[in-house]
Structures are given as C-alpha cells and as structure tokens.
Amino acid sequence: MAIRKWHSGKLIILWAWGSIAVALALTGFLSSPVKDAPAQHLVEFIFALLALFALSAITWHWLGGRESDGK
Amino acid sequence: MSKPCIVFAGSAFLILAFTQIARCSQDVVEVVSATGKIPKNFKTYSLFLVCNPRWLAPEKIGGLYGLYQQFEDFGRTIGNDNAAVWFWKSRRHANDHELAENVDVERSVRFCQAWKLKPSEGPHLVVTTVYPDESDLSSGLPKGSAVYGLSNMSPNEISGLLAKLTDDLVEKGRVESPPEGAAAPLALWVRLLDATQRTINSFGCAWTFKIEAGPVNADLHACKAE
Numbered sequence: 001m002a003i004r005k006w007h008s009g010k011l012i013i014l015w016a017w018g019s020i021a022v023a024l025a026l027t028g029f030l031s032s033p034v035k036d037a038p039a040q041h042l043v044e045f046i047f048a049l050l051a052l053f054a055l056s057a058i059t060w061h062w063l064g065g066r067e068s069d070g071k
Numbered sequence: 072m073s074k075p076c077i078v079f080a081g082s083a084f085l086i087l088a089f090t091q092i093a094r095c096s097q098d099v100v101e102v103v104s105a106t107g108k109i110p111k112n113f114k115t116y117s118l119f120l121v122c123n124p125r126w127l128a129p130e131k132i133g134g135l136y137g138l139y140q141q142f143e144d145f146g147r148t149i150g151n152d153n154a155a156v157w158f159w160k161s162r163r164h165a166n167d168h169e170l171a172e173n174v175d176v177e178r179s180v181r182f183c184q185a186w187k188l189k190p191s192e193g194p195h196l197v198v199t200t201v202y203p204d205e206s207d208l209s210s211g212l213p214k215g216s217a218v219y220g221l222s223n224m225s226p227n228e229i230s231g232l233l234a235k236l237t238d239d240l241v242e243k244g245r246v247e248s249p250p251e252g253a254a255a256p257l258a259l260w261v262r263l264l265d266a267t268q269r270t271i272n273s274f275g276c277a278w279t280f281k282i283e284a285g286p287v288n289a290d291l292h293a294c295k296a297e
Contacts, residue, residue: 030272034265035257041264 006064014063018055022048108205113154114244115200117145117236120158121174122183123193123222135174137226138194145233149240156203181205186212192220198236198246217246 029044109116119142121127126135139157146155158175182188185208188195197203201213212218221229239246257265282289 026271030268034261034268038258038261038264041268042260045264045267 010063011059014058015055018051022051025051109156109203110154111202113202114152115149115154115198115240115246116203117149117153117155117240118182118195118197118199118203119156120179120182120188120193120195120197121176122179122188122190122195124190125222126194127174127176134226138221138229141226141230141233142196145237148237152244153240181208185209186218188218189220192222194221195219196221196232196236198240200245215245 025044025048029041029048032041034041119138121135125131126138142155142157146157149155158178160173160175180190182197182203182205183190183193183195186197188197196219197212197216198219199213199216201216203213219232221232224232236246279290
C-alpha cells in the first residue's frame with residue numbers, strides 16, 4: 001500500500017533557511033528604487049524567484065511523495 | 072597678554088566681522104555690468120541663465136519679472152554660504168518696461184555656449200559648488216553641477232523646484248544632479264522591474280495586524296500611512 005510521507009524535520013530546516021535567503025533578497029530588491037541600480041535589482045529578484053522554485057523542486061522531489069509501506 | 076597679540080587679535084576680529092557683513096549682503100548676487108565679477112568664497116553658486124529668446128519677447132516680461140522675483144526669494148533663503156547669481160546690464164528697477172533689455176543675455180549666452188546648454192530648454196538654473204570662472208569657461212560645466220531647464224515649467228513648478236533646491240542647499244549644502252533617467256527613457260525590462268517592485272510594495276502595505284488582549288492593544292501596519 002502506498003502512503004504519503006513527508007520528512008517534516010527536513011522540510012522545516014530547508015524552508016527556514018530558504019525563507020531567510022529569499023527574504024534577504026526581497027528586502028534588497030524592495031529597499032531602494034530600481035532606477036538606482038537596475039542590474040542589482042534584477043539579480044535580487046531573479047534569485048528570490050529561483051530560490052523559491054528550487055525549494056519547491058527539492059521539496060517535491062526528495063522530501064515528499066508516495067512511498068510503499070512495505071518493509 | 073602682550074600688546075602685539077592684542078593688536079593681532081583685534082585686527083583678526085575686525086577682518087572677520089567685515090567679511091561676514093559683506094557676505095550677508097551678497098545672498099542674492101546681482102552682477103551688474105558686463106565687467107562685474109561674480110564674488111568668490113561661497114560654497115555653492117546658483118546661476119540663472121537666460122539664453123532662450125522666447126523669454127525676451129515683450130509678452131513674456133511679466134513672466135520674466137515673476138521668475139526674477141522667485142529667484143530673488145530663493146537667493147534670500149539659501150543662506151549666506153550660497154550665492155544666487157543674476158546678470159544685469161545696468162542697475163535699474165527690475166519691474167520696468169525694459170526688463171528684458173536689461174538682462175545681460177550676452178553674458179548668459181557665453182555660459183550656455185561653454186556649458187552646452189540648449190537655449191530652447193532655458194532659462195537655465197545651474198547650481199555648482201565650483202566657482203564659475205568666466206575666464207576659464209572653455210573647461211566646460213564643472214563636475215557635480217546640477218542643471219535645470221525651466222522652459223516647460225509653470226510658475227508653480229518653478230516655485231516647487233526652488234523650494235526643493237533651498238531645502239537641499241540649507242540641509243546638505245549641495246544639490247544632487249537631476250537623474251539622467253529623467254531625460255533618457257528607461258529600458259523596458261527596467262520599467263517592468265520597477266512596476267513589479269511597486270506592485271509588491273503596494274501589496275505589502277495592504278495588510279495590518281491587530282492584537283487586542285484586554286488592556287494591551289497592538290496595531291501593526293506594514294507601511295506607515297502618508
């Protein structure tokens with residue numbers, strides 16, 4: 001029988017660190033006008049997006065899903 | 072204290088006092104006649120340059136006089152360390168019928184040519200921390216100068232600009248150059264990024280967090296209301 005099993009401890013650790021990184025990037029992105037340093041703002045915004053994608057992918061692929069309950 | 076020391080201290084005090092008196096009377100520097108020099112020893116120089124022929128037309132005399140009055144008020148409020156310079160040909164009442172003829176346009180034009188200012192965008196207001204040496208105009212506009220073209224500005228907008236410049240000069244002792252981006256259109260991706268930032272900021276300002284726990288109440292806002 002297949003059951004859904006989540007590695008909650010790993011999830012918490014991964015998303016805690018990931019959220020801090022994303023929050024820092026977004027803070028940098030929002031704290032000054034884009035016109036002042038467009039390239040820097042672009043990097044910060046893309047990093048925030050990619051980090052969220054990466055966290056989702058890692059979570060989906062390695063930290064959850066259907067697993068057999070067989071020994 | 073010895074006698075030479077007292078004499079020296081007295082002389083120094085008198086020189087300092089007279090210098091300060093002279094500077095106080097020079098807040099609005101009206102340079103009269105083609106040979107009149109712009110005084111030195113100011114931290115900033117705000118030059119008003121009339122190079123646009125449209126502003127010399129008879130129907131513009133009222134506007135030009137209004138502009139002079141605004142500039143005069145600006146010169147009086149920016150403090151003793153900052154000079155506001157206006158070029159006249161001769162000393163007359165500013166509101167007479169020959170006001171446009173009395174403005175030393177030729178002198179302004181020399182500045183406009185040397186500093187590559189488009190006459191059609193004038194009158195210009197140039198704020199610089201470097202002494203505008205008329206014998207060395209060929210070296211170009213001093214670095215860090217702020218140039219404002221007033222041709223398309225209404226009297227209210229000019230008044231607002233002068234108020235902002237007054238704030239900058241009094242608080243910081245200098246004026247930031249107008250951003251280049253104001254003249255050149257921004258790239259599409261920069262505008263998109265800017266729009267994204269504004270959207271996220273406005274979304275972030277939309278929430279509030281309230282705690283009501285008996286005698287203790289907390290009200291947390293994401294952004295301070297303007």
